Amino acid sequence: xxxxxxxxxxxxxxxxxxxxxxxxxxxxxxxxxxxxxxxxxxxxxxxxxxxxxxxxxxxxxxxxxxxxxxxxxxxxxxxxxxxxxxxxxxxxxxxxxxxxxxxxxxxxxxxxxxxxxxxxxxxxxxxxxxxxxxxxxxxxxxxxxxxxxxxxxxxxxxxxxxxxxxxxxxxxxxxxxxxxxxxxxxxxxxxxxxxxxxxxxxxxxxxxxxxxxxxxxxxxxxxxxxxxxxxxxxxxxxxxxxxxxxxxxxxxxxxxxxxxxxxxxxxxxxxxxxxxxxxxxxxxxxxxxxxxxxxxxxxxxxxxxxxxxxxxxxxxxxxxxxxxxxxxxxxxxxxxxxxxxxxxxxxxxxxxxxxxxxxxxxxxxxxxxxxxxxxxxxxxxxxxxxxxxxxxxxxxxxxxxxxxxxxxxxxxxxxxxxxxxxxxxxxxxxxxxxxxxxxxxxxxxxxxxxxxxxxxxxxxxxxxxxxxxxxxxxxxxxxxxxxxxxxxxxxxxxxxxxxxxxxxxxxxxxxxxxxxxxxxxxxxxxxxxxxxxxxxxxxxxxxxxxxxxxxxxxxxxxxxx
Ligand code: TEU
Numbered sequence: 001x002x003x004x005x006x007x008x009x010x011x012x013x014x015x016x017x018x019x020x021x022x023x024x025x026x027x028x029x030x031x032x033x034x035x036x037x038x039x040x041x042x043x044x045x046x047x048x049x050x051x052x053x054x055x056x057x058x059x060x061x062x063x064x065x066x067x068x069x070x071x072x073x074x075x076x077x078x079x080x081x082x083x084x085x086x087x088x089x090x091x092x093x094x095x096x097x098x099x100x101x102x103x104x105x106x107x108x109x110x111x112x113x114x115x116x117x118x119x120x121x122x123x124x125x126x127x128x129x130x131x132x133x134x135x136x137x138x139x140x141x142x143x144x145x146x147x148x149x150x151x152x153x154x155x156x157x158x159x160x161x162x163x164x165x166x167x168x169x170x171x172x173x174x175x176x177x178x179x180x181x182x183x184x185x186x187x188x189x190x191x192x193x194x195x196x197x198x199x200x201x202x203x204x205x206x207x208x209x210x211x212x213x214x215x216x217x218x219x220x221x222x223x224x225x226x227x228x229x230x231x232x233x234x235x236x237x238x239x240x241x242x243x244x245x246x247x248x249x250x251x252x253x254x255x256x257x258x259x260x261x262x263x264x265x266x267x268x269x270x271x272x273x274x275x276x277x278x279x280x281x282x283x284x285x286x287x288x289x290x291x292x293x294x295x296x297x298x299x300x301x302x303x304x305x306x307x308x309x310x311x312x313x314x315x316x317x318x319x320x321x322x323x324x325x326x327x328x329x330x331x332x333x334x335x336x337x338x339x340x341x342x343x344x345x346x347x348x349x350x351x352x353x354x355x356x357x358x359x360x361x362x363x364x365x366x367x368x369x370x371x372x373x374x375x376x377x378x379x380x381x382x383x384x385x386x387x388x389x390x391x392x393x394x395x396x397x398x399x400x401x402x403x404x405x406x407x408x409x410x411x412x413x414x415x416x417x418x419x420x421x422x423x424x425x426x427x428x429x430x431x432x433x434x435x436x437x438x439x440x441x442x443x444x445x446x447x448x449x450x451x452x453x454x455x456x457x458x459x460x461x462x463x464x465x466x467x468x469x470x471x472x473x474x475x476x477x478x479x480x481x482x483x484x485x486x487x488x489x490x491x492x493x494x495x496x497x498x499x500x501x502x503x504x505x506x507x508x509x510x511x512x513x514x515x516x517x518x519x520x521x522x523x524x525x526x527x528x529x530x531x532x533x534x535x536x537x538x539x540x541x542x543x544x545x546x547x548x549x550x551x552x553x554x555x556x557x558x559x560x561x
Pocket of ligand 1: 061064101144164200201257259295331332333418
């Protein structure tokens, strides 16, 4: 059998540099701060660190608006600091992947400054410009952050496209010069020894040349660009060209962020024989609690729907020797304990349960900073306490366009603001959480006095030590990487139970998503006394009898011979 690629047996830890650890007291996390915490990360047992963008940026979208791809954002440090971090990580057998943001640049990038200077500038068609149609925007597309996706440059008599903030103009991937510029900047970092990339909204880089209007959904004033910009006509040509010209020349890993992509479409991105990407991030499980206004709703997910989504992705990618990423959260999502688990008396146990049912799936697990501590969403009282432009824009949309009360808007923001994930890491219970000696760029979660790394690591039953065990299992138990997935009890509204089947052995994974004790009738062929308990988060039977009883948010993994 072919050697299993290293990234199929790896666990990735996502570091949001601004919020991880501040080494120089300016209130902003930085690269040297990450270097200071490498032993914390190596001891957890992870294999790869994904750093959110570290490049020079005006910070309109916290680094996802890049003005120089070959320089480090001064607030985060210097190129020497990065090279030191990379070497120190490699010395601990930790790989580092960077965030490749090439669907768009900052409007402060020299390319865009030249492009907007004149329609005849050589850089003009590095971006996407259109003439007005009937004195209006070229189509009805809305920006991800509210408003139109088109910005008019009066002096040029043209609009430019920005699927995100107007300070984030979309690059024109139709232009081969743009593609070569991207491949060159990728080589710049790979030749430094970087171990791969997470590719920001890579499913959006090829647009439908007709730029058709998008459907009006969820009460939005503008049409969705997904119909014309997600999984566009040439996206696979571009990725296969990138693979041939760059990726295939290095022993690296790649993960594409592919919003608005189905499991079937993901087969095309990740099938081994297509030579595109190693895996993708999908969003199907992130949209289960969306409501009439999209993401900012007060709906709660339904476990039956969650199990259907996770099983569909497991089964669909397995059909083509594709590969899955496994995640509960990232820098754009609320905290898993709040969204999928329990913030109250079962916070720690539900955090462990969520870790168990995710890490035993087939795919590469991603741990977003703080997930290994069971962190919760933050309760900021004022809108002014939030930093994220998406959050500030949605407050205006909910109150001014949809006439929701400020209280209702703040409740939806509490549940879904991206700042839930971006509050500074609480290293200890001191006033500034051991994150900084200065004024933090974003407030810490007030609960950090009790919920912090020092407290959790001192608890042998804490979340961090449980995650160490989960990660160790992935490194030692081949079935977690290769076992065939089979969902059991698909209609059970509280229990997530599945198998990972090998030739002679089987793993049975069970998680209780409710705050009540639940039971499950174990099928005859799975009842066994001589089973190994690989991990459990509470008092659960040592063997599989006729009935499996799981306490509130209980989780267990059995290995059957
Ligand atoms: O996010 C793209 C994307 O899918 C987001 O719009 C996501 O759907 C939304 O944030 C969920 O609330 C990537 C980055 O992860 C995000 O931080 C950037 O703001 C965005 O691209 C633009 O680069």
